[in-house]
Amino acid sequence: MKLLLTSAGVNNKSIHDALTGMLDKPIAESTALCIPTAMYGHPWVGPGVRTWEFISGNSENPMVDLGWKSVGVLELTALPSIDEERWMPLVKETDVLLVSGGDALYLNYWMKKSGMAELLPSLKGVYVGMSAGSMVMAPRIGEFFVGWTPPQGGDDALGLVDFSIFPHLDHEMLPHNTMAAAEKWAAGMEGPAYAIDDETAIKVIDGEVEVITAGNWRLFSK
Known part of the structure; x- marks a missing residue:
């Protein structure tokens, strides 16, 4: 699967391109599914109004409202109770797939429990992550970002890429997210x-990583 891992959605021309x-x-001929699951695990964004805003395309982070041919909702917490042939x-x-921000470990838990984690590598489409939706692809998220605690503890994520992501760098509403x-x-962290x-966003196609940016970023290499 092709990955576009963003901090705050498709919010500038470089990322849109x-x-x-x-x-x-074209986008107008492409179908999309939005996945709001991560929002339920984070006290700032869900459940409630902000979850509806993401699903309906009324949030401040452009993803659902880009002009898709159709947009559906895929709620990972519901999938274990539904036959696989249904979804x-x-x-x-x-x-x-348009995957919202929220809590990365909560998303990781339901990605695995629902069967989505196993399915993702075989998909042919594009995965667009925002914040936690991007972080979950890493081997680990780091203690700095641990909020919701999984039953087994730790900060392990999906490991579908070999690098980790620190989103919202220098965000005015997140004073602790400094360089x-x-x-x-x-x-x-063990790796890059x-x-x-x-x-800024990170594009990954067939293991090739490219930073797409109209802002500020930094790679920390081991």
């Missing part, structure tokens, strides 16, 4: 780690 270049057809074909034929904090966070601001 990267997305359209990853699609096999897997839908996921496999969808062109784009100094990112550097300290990266020192505790990216700090990215809300104008």
Whole structure:
């Protein structure tokens, strides 16, 4: 699957151009599924109004409202109670998955429990993550970002890429998300780690990584 891992959605021309270049057809001809699951695990964004805003395309982070041919909702917490034949074909034929921010470990837990984690590598479409929706692809998220605690503890994530992500760098409403904090966070990670601001995304196709940015970012290499 092609990955576009953003901090705050498709919110500038550079990221939008990267997305359209990853699609096999125009946005207006592409189908999408939005996944709001991560929001339920984070006290700032769900459940409630902000979850509705994401699903309905009324949030401040452009993803659902980009002009897709159709947009459906895929709620991972519901999938274990539904036969796979009811949802897997839908996921496999969808062109784009739009995965919201929220709590990365909560999302990781339900990605695995629902069966989505196992399915993702075989999909042919584009995965667009925002914040936690991007962080979950890493091997670990780092203690700095642990909020919801999984039953087994730890900060392990899906490991579908070999790097970790520190989103919302220098965000005015997140005073702790400084470059100094990112550097300290990266020192505790085993592999490469990216700090990215809300104008930056990371594109991954066939293992090739490219930073798409109109803002500020930094790669911490081991």
